[in-house]
Amino acid sequence: MPVSFPCPSARAVIRFHFSDPWNPRPEEIRSWAYDADAGEPVEDFDLALTTAGHEAVYLDLAADSACPHRRYFLHVLYLKVGDDVRSGYASTPEAAVRAFVGQGASSTNPDVRAWAERSRALMADPSLFDFASWCERGFAAEGAAPLPMSPDDQRALVDRYLAAYNAFDVDGMVALLHPEIVFENVAGGEVTHTTEGVDAFRALAEASKGFFSSRRQTVTAFTADGATALADIAYEGVLAADLPNGMTAGETLALTGHSTFVFCDGLFYRITDAS
Numbered sequence: 001m002p003v004s005f006p007c008p009s010a011r012a013v014i015r016f017h018f019s020d021p022w023n024p025r026p027e028e029i030r031s032w033a034y035d036a037d038a039g040e041p042v043e044d045f046d047l048a049l050t051t052a053g054h055e056a057v058y059l060d061l062a063a064d065s066a067c068p069h070r071r072y073f074l075h076v077l078y079l080k081v082g083d084d085v086r087s088g089y090a091s092t093p094e095a096a097v098r099a100f101v102g103q104g105a106s107s108t109n110p111d112v113r114a115w116a117e118r119s120r121a122l123m124a125d126p127s128l129f130d131f132a133s134w135c136e137r138g139f140a141a142e143g144a145a146p147l148p149m150s151p152d153d154q155r156a157l158v159d160r161y162l163a164a165y166n167a168f169d170v171d172g173m174v175a176l177l178h179p180e181i182v183f184e185n186v187a188g189g190e191v192t193h194t195t196e197g198v199d200a201f202r203a204l205a206e207a208s209k210g211f212f213s214s215r216r217q218t219v220t221a222f223t224a225d226g227a228t229a230l231a232d233i234a235y236e237g238v239l240a241a242d243l244p245n246g247m248t249a250g251e252t253l254a255l256t257g258h259s260t261f262v263f264c265d266g267l268f269y270r271i272t273d274a275s
Contacts, residue, residue, distance in 0.1 A: 063109035082134030
């Protein structure tokens, strides 16, 4: 039987968000999701949601850190895919399941992306199914074991980050960062900049854009071990403004260095650039 979650607080009550909780409407689901004190309107409400056909809503809610019931909807996503795979897609066509899993793969939320990656692996090999993990909140629980990254996954994340950097796409860079990201820039053996957290990283990245009219980091060598990665970098940028060292706008700055990346939950947890 699907797990019934405990109420979010000691004051939890059942509120009348639904005209029919077994056939909930999207607006009713959202209303309930943001009511921190609301308990499940019926037993096995999670099972009702898996058959309601509102997967896009569940993806939004599971990805929203401000949603009090965020992990409940993450559990619903796992339950939905787990039930579909083990039943041989009896209630939902496989193509439809693959489509909404694909939507989750592009989420900015690491928990949703981990769900999408696990779902793809399960669909490729149904023998991976484990009832407790998929249907009893195992994967959706707070503190669940993070999804390990392969060296290929790490290289793909580094490539996405550098592509966003080269395109001056700060939003694209920030989307790949852990909330507790630490960034360091080291020049000549001395730390010149340090930031902690996404907001501080964004501020530095936005400020740095104005120094160059074009820029490119190219990986010349790469090693990874599943926890960290080291990339040798060739850098070239055309200055958009004069620098204190005497270089002037229009000149090309070229240098070599390396970047060290530490990963957590499928995101960058620490980045150190050294030249």
